[in-house]
Amino acid sequence: MATSTSPPSTKPTILHLGDDIRWNHELYAELGRKFNIIRTYSMGRDEFKAALREKRWGDFVGMYRPFWNTGGEMGDWDEELIALLPPSLKIFTSAGAGYDWVNTQALARHGTIYCNSAAACTESVADAAILLLLSCYRAIPWSFSAARSCSATEFTHASQNIASVSHNPLGQTLGIVGLGRIGARIAEKATRGFGMRVWYYDVVRMREREEGLGVVWCESLGALLGGCDGLVLAAPFSGEVVLGRGEFEVMKRGLRLVNVARGKLVDEEALVEALDSGVVSAAGLDVHANEPHVDPRLARRDNVMVLSHTAGASVESHVGFERLGMENLLGWAEKGVEGCVSAVNLQWLERG
Structure with missing residues (x-):
């Protein structure tokens, strides 16, 4: 699916990685009032890296991945990938409890807060x-x-x-x-x-x-x-x-x-x-x-x-993943670091 480009906007931009919102539509509308939301849908690692290099999405401040099985097609979020993210990126919120696929220390060095969704599952x-x-x-x-x-x-x-x-x-x-x-x-x-x-x-x-x-x-x-x-x-x-x-x-x-x-x-x-x-x-x-x-x-x-890594797999968990990611973004927009309800890498984040 073709990716969208950012329209002129005075609102800060976030990237929504992966599929459409399924449950928390009112909260997503509120997110849209606070941020300019750009969709990446599904793309592989090489295409994602190329888009970052060419600054296709501009200086976005946040990323939002509401589901664990979509929007992660770019593989592990290692130092190679994180180095391509814009300096403007301050927060990345993602579904799921585990975060072994993302180098949270490297994100912190980049100046980015990482929030998981463990509470939801x-x-x-x-x-x-x-x-x-x-x-x-x-x-x-x-x-x-x-x-x-x-x-x-x-x-x-x-x-x-x-x-x-x-x-x-x-x-x-x-x-x-x-x-x-x-x-x-x-x-x-x-x-x-x-x-x-x-x-x-x-x-x-x-x-x-x-x-x-x-x-x-x-x-x-x-x-x-x-x-x-x-x-x-x-x-x-x-x-x-x-x-x-x-x-x-x-x-x-x-x-x-x-x-x-x-x-x-x-x-x-x-x-x-x-x-x-x-x-x-x-x-x-x-x-x-x-x-x-x-x-x-x-x-x-x-x-x-x-089992097939399904301990956290329930409709209730997925509803919560969606909601908690948005709550972190909205909390950050209002209060900064203090507004993040499930950050996991603050101990490594340099605060200015």
Whole structure:
């Protein structure tokens, strides 16, 4: 689709990346009153870079990507791409909780605030985490695959033997890595809904949040891994593996692992070894290290539930992604940095 060019306007310009707005039309109209909105629709990386070099859209101050599966066709937002953005760009708001595809530090050095939309998918991701956790405890993948096989032999085998490996989560200790909005909501559901004890590890201790939730902080990841029966990864990916061979070696034997964060947080070779040895008794994986490819050594196991990176996928999440991105832009227009409700890179931003 052909891109539009900016008409003469006294309003600051923002680029709307990707598809049309679907739900929050009144808020989008308000955005149009504050900004001159230019659409890029869908374009590949090379075309996007060429457009930036030729300054096709002028000196725009913001970018808005309301959906995670459109408007991102230009690939990773790395230093090569960020260097082509105009100095006028001050804010980039995007759908989704994760931001491993964008170099937020490089954006900060460029003078650009990056805002994600994690708050909008908190409920959906937390629900999926509980689903995966229950799948691990109750051997749901085995039961499901046996029934789906339509084999009387497999059905009978599962029906007669699953009880020996199935457990209730009541009274078990759940470890959570990352006590942000999503981690905190998982903790609420696990304690209030299933009677689990919750421990957590995060790079920063959150005393007020832990007291409100009644959870226990662990000073190190190793302390968490050595004491919990179930583990949920709910932390952003910062470029480093969180669970490698060393971490699997200190885990409590029989731990059940759930990952609703990013696949690259886990060394999948080490996870396969841990499953083979029984260090990990079951796993629930919404995310994978080499998406969209799933490791068949994990997918084919009866004690591993695999999803297609859909933990946050719901209509409610998408409505919220749209809305939160616009709220960040409107807040920035009114109050600057203080008006941004979900900025993630302010610690690196040089403020003049």
